[in-house]
Amino acid sequence: MAIRRGRGVAAINYPTGMNLGGDPTQALVHSTPTGNFMVTLSSVDLGQGMKQIMAQICAETIGVPTDRVVVDTADTDTGPHCMGTFASRGTHRAGNAVIQAAKEARQVMLEVAAEELEVNASDLETDGQGNILVKGAPQKSISIFDVALSAHFKRGRSISGRGMFLIPRSYPEKETGAMKPSTCYAHACTVAEVEVDDETGEVTVLTVKNVFEIGRALNPKMVEQQLVGGSWMGISHALYETTEPYYPNRDHGGTDFNQYLMPGPGDLAETQIIVLERPSADGPFGAKGPGEMCANPQIPAVANAVFDAVGVRIDTLPITPERILRALKAQAPN
Amino acid sequence: MELRKNYFADQRKDDLHEIGQPRPRSDSPGHVTGKTAYFADRNFPGMLHLKMVRSPHHHARIRSIDTSEAEKHPGVVNILTAKDVPHNVYTILILIQIGPEDETVLADGKVRWKGEAVVAVLAETERAAQEAAAKVKVDYEVLPAVFDMEEALKPGAPIVNEYHGQNHYLYDSGECRKVRFGDVEAGFAGADHILEQTYQSSPIEHAPTETTGCIVAPEGNDRFTCYTNTQAMFFTLDNASIILQMPGNKLHFVGGTVGGGFGGKVDVIVEPIAILGAKLTGRPVSFIYSREEEMQISSPRAAEKVVIKDGVMKDGRIVARKVTGYTDAGAYSRHSPYGAQKGAGHYPGPYTIPNVWIDTYCVYTNRTPSSAMRGFGVTIGDFALEVQMDKLARLIGMDPLEFRFVNAYRDGDMKAHRQPTEGAALIECMQEASRAANWPVAEKYMAMSSYAKGA
Numbered sequence: 001m002a003i004r005r006g007r008g009v010a011a012i013n014y015p016t017g018m019n020l021g022g023d024p025t026q027a028l029v030h031s032t033p034t035g036n037f038m039v040t041l042s043s044v045d046l047g048q049g050m051k052q053i054m055a056q057i058c059a060e061t062i063g064v065p066t067d068r069v070v071v072d073t074a075d076t077d078t079g080p081h082c083m084g085t086f087a088s089r090g091t092h093r094a095g096n097a098v099i100q101a102a103k104e105a106r107q108v109m110l111e112v113a114a115e116e117l118e119v120n121a122s123d124l125e126t127d128g129q130g131n132i133l134v135k136g137a138p139q140k141s142i143s144i145f146d147v148a149l150s151a152h153f154k155r156g157r158s159i160s161g162r163g164m165f166l167i168p169r170s171y172p173e174k175e176t177g178a179m180k181p182s183t184c185y186a187h188a189c190t191v192a193e194v195e196v197d198d199e200t201g202e203v204t205v206l207t208v209k210n211v212f213e214i215g216r217a218l219n220p221k222m223v224e225q226q227l228v229g230g231s232w233m234g235i236s237h238a239l240y241e242t243t244e245p246y247y248p249n250r251d252h253g254g255t256d257f258n259q260y261l262m263p264g265p266g267d268l269a270e271t272q273i274i275v276l277e278r279p280s281a282d283g284p285f286g287a288k289g290p291g292e293m294c295a296n297p298q299i300p301a302v303a304n305a306v307f308d309a310v311g312v313r314i315d316t317l318p319i320t321p322e323r324i325l326r327a328l329k330a331q332a333p334n
Numbered sequence: 335m336e337l338r339k340n341y342f343a344d345q346r347k348d349d350l351h352e353i354g355q356p357r358p359r360s361d362s363p364g365h366v367t368g369k370t371a372y373f374a375d376r377n378f379p380g381m382l383h384l385k386m387v388r389s390p391h392h393h394a395r396i397r398s399i400d401t402s403e404a405e406k407h408p409g410v411v412n413i414l415t416a417k418d419v420p421h422n423v424y425t426i427l428i429l430i431q432i433g434p435e436d437e438t439v440l441a442d443g444k445v446r447w448k449g450e451a452v453v454a455v456l457a458e459t460e461r462a463a464q465e466a467a468a469k470v471k472v473d474y475e476v477l478p479a480v481f482d483m484e485e486a487l488k489p490g491a492p493i494v495n496e497y498h499g500q501n502h503y504l505y506d507s508g509e510c511r512k513v514r515f516g517d518v519e520a521g522f523a524g525a526d527h528i529l530e531q532t533y534q535s536s537p538i539e540h541a542p543t544e545t546t547g548c549i550v551a552p553e554g555n556d557r558f559t560c561y562t563n564t565q566a567m568f569f570t571l572d573n574a575s576i577i578l579q580m581p582g583n584k585l586h587f588v589g590g591t592v593g594g595g596f597g598g599k600v601d602v603i604v605e606p607i608a609i610l611g612a613k614l615t616g617r618p619v620s621f622i623y624s625r626e627e628e629m630q631i632s633s634p635r636a637a638e639k640v641v642i643k644d645g646v647m648k649d650g651r652i653v654a655r656k657v658t659g660y661t662d663a664g665a666y667s668r669h670s671p672y673g674a675q676k677g678a679g680h681y682p683g684p685y686t687i688p689n690v691w692i693d694t695y696c697v698y699t700n701r702t703p704s705s706a707m708r709g710f711g712v713t714i715g716d717f718a719l720e721v722q723m724d725k726l727a728r729l730i731g732m733d734p735l736e737f738r739f740v741n742a743y744r745d746g747d748m749k750a751h752r753q754p755t756e757g758a759a760l761i762e763c764m765q766e767a768s769r770a771a772n773w774p775v776a777e778k779y780m781a782m783s784s785y786a787k788g789a
Binding site: 007008009010011012013014015018019020021042043044045046047049051052055056057059060063065066067073074075076077079081082083084085086087128172174175176177178179180181182184185187188189190191209211212213215216217218219220221222223224227228230233237241242243244245247248249250253254255256257260262272273274275276277278279280281285286288291292293295296297299300301303304307313315316317318 | 533594
């Protein structure tokens, strides 16, 4: 009887968005009288920080600092339609809609600035700090604060824009299954290292090294929290969780967190996250949807590591000590 | 976290002001100081609480329902049964023309899973609603139930859901969603080795911190405001409008920060019945799942069975892959027919294989309906695929990581569902993993690229 060590690898890809009804999301953007910007959506922030990302996307597109953008969302009386926050679609779909809306608003903003500065709008650029400058002659400039005041009280212009993401609905071909099930794909490769106690069947995940390719990390700190959380969820799926421990038997389902097994802080592995960025052609600033895929590769990586450690295959999730011990017993010479 | 900017540098401009910056989240101070408002933080004067009478049986005919004792219970204001729901038989994807309608808001004549909602009790307090629910008498005739997907698909199995007529979803392609690419049998015939293996999972709970729920307030203008933690505002509003036969302009949905979703809050379950309760009583109604309901009543991730048969050459090339996937939908469709279809579009994984055959089934059993969850239609498939890859590598005596390089897809490669690969990055992820995990592979693999050959 001994503690045995093993490691396993898994590599995966993951689609962004869903192939249902064109997967639409809309956004509206408008400026306040003093040059702050409102993004209006009906998308839902699930705690992943969608509002913050939409603010950064709008700010980048308009050319203002992020703290000058406010996001109003999840209200059907004010926000235009969004299919919902799922299928790794929030950042990608709503982000594209916000960019389109913000571009339209930016164009009006530049036109008003052009009238104030008596130049062509096409000769103007933003400095990202709240000012509009004449290209090549930055001393000739106007603040976005003043442009918004002018638009509201003098020029009679609404600095606003509408945006929408929609793709053609793809109906799978009946016989061949030809279809376009999603847009861009994110990627991952994970190496997990485990220790398995061949006396108790208990698995300890020592390290999980994840490489994720996500198009672009729009906010690296926020993507990190999502990727780390996902990696933990993957371990949890591999080793602990189910509502029906004796599936397909319906008995003994957990009804609270005492009975439903999940890892505690002490059960979580040392987690490494490495991010690659290959911008997608259709994503907001190249972003893909990392929300779901980041929880997938740990499961087979842990399963393969368990085999590497003790030489038994557990092909049924979750990989419980009971299943490992039964497999070891079946494998042992009588 | 480390960003490896040396990969794909030629495809990316890093000259942005706000994007790529680690700005602090504007909502995090509220989260960590307890100031963030969630839907359940609202408390209206005169608010009623809704509790469900649920089926104790996996499959049963309802002979009769007697609510007379429950009605007399102190604090009870109203009790709803199937006849009170204007459009009681529904399915959520009907909004995008995916039917048939196969699920009841409140059971009508039959229950098809243990925990199914039968009677809704509205009372002044949660306790009164709970106590009155226990006094509702439902006379059941227990029917044979089926829990195992293989059993469910056999001729003569008890029919779980009459709206389908058989224990699987019927696609326009027949009993399963199909993908056919190349000639899989010819591929097997020419392979050096064949490996067929079966993988299985069990249902998994989303386990959000905040359970599913909503609070509905009747407004003075004949409208209803529904404060909810749904993941999809208009999807829920529009389905509620159909179920209640109430014009959408009478409904105002307000969300906000949700305490975790993971796909568990995309079914339309609590809102329609709570709005109906508010309409019939003229009072605000709160319907919030207990933790037990969240664990055993709300949809889990489906259990899946995945059978993979591969033909592989001694040099590492996979020449044929046949996958048969079974998704255990439980008693009702919800999003599962789409989940099984998404699986069909995902197999054979991020590898270029010339001969592929995929069948994915959405199977009905007498258990809690499953639905979307993080990685919907893909997570369990990836477990099966990647364990299979490990077995194949060992079968032919190759390093498991090198084996994946041999088969990895690249830009321009045709996928089984007939879309050319774009924006591939699997090879680079594996190269970086090789370095990070000190898992060396041959130099020729480290020199590979996802870019199209000759590009």
